[in-house]
Amino acid sequence: MKRKEVLKMELNRLQQFFQDVKVCRLPLNPALVVQGIEADSCSYFTSNAFPLKISFINANAPSGNINIIFKIGDDLRQDMLVLQIIRVIDNIWLQEGLDMQMIIYRCLSTGKGQGLVQMVxxxxxxxxxxxxxxxxxxxxxxxxxxxxxxxxxxxxxxxxxxxxxxxxxxxxxxxxxxxxxxxxxxxxxxxxxxxxxxxxxxxxxxxxxxxxxxxxxxxxxxxxxxxxx
Incomplete structure (x- = not known):
């Protein structure tokens, strides 16, 4: 119950932020512009670190919400490195006409032991x-x-x-x-x-x-x- 109360309190802070700034770009992908959060779709996962699922409202409405995971306790710098290398390999394949249908999600370390991860x-x-x-x-x-x-x-x-x-x-x-x-x-x-x-x-x-x-x-x-x- 305490986790739900903390989640609700922090979501209220996020909503207040969007009331002040109206729209902002996601650090995970600056090409994406969001204009708020959908609190009912936000939650936390039951794994050890209890990462948060945050559902942002896409400013480009037809594209639907943008869901990301905020994690604490994992060093995401290594994940970023691996995903960047995989993206380079996939680009080489595509240049050679080889489409392996790769899905390479985005990941961003925002501090020591914390960061954002795209939900596919x-x-x-x-x-x-x-x-x-x-x-x-x-x-x-x-x-x-x-x-x-x-x-x-x-x-x-x-x-x-x-x-x-x-x-x-x-x-x-x-x-x-x-x-x-x-x-x-x-x-x-x-x-x-x-x-x-x-x-x-x-x-x-x-x-x-x-x-x-x-x-x-x-x-x-x-x-x-x-x-x-």
Missing amino acids: PDATTLAKIHRESGLIGPLKENTIKKWFRHHHRLESSYQEAIRNFFHSCAGWCVVTFILGVCDRHNDNIMLTNAGHMFHIDFGRFLGHAQTFGSIRRLVYIVIHTINRL
């Missing part, structure tokens, strides 16, 4: 998809296929989602291998309704993996996911 619309974690399919969801061979079918009734739309998945999955396999991204599991691999797969949380890379004794903790969940399609 219509995206969910692989873990949530598995949970929704039941206790043995991760073991079923067609879990991902059924999830895509649920969002795409038309065969043409479904096939496009499958193509998006395979292209983006291949792209992320390459960049995460090159950068030595570690600590991969179902909670930091996401899928969009349109089929794009992407990774989040780059706290460990360049081969800096967690270990249990002398065993390195690396979960090759992406390859497992492809086999389930």
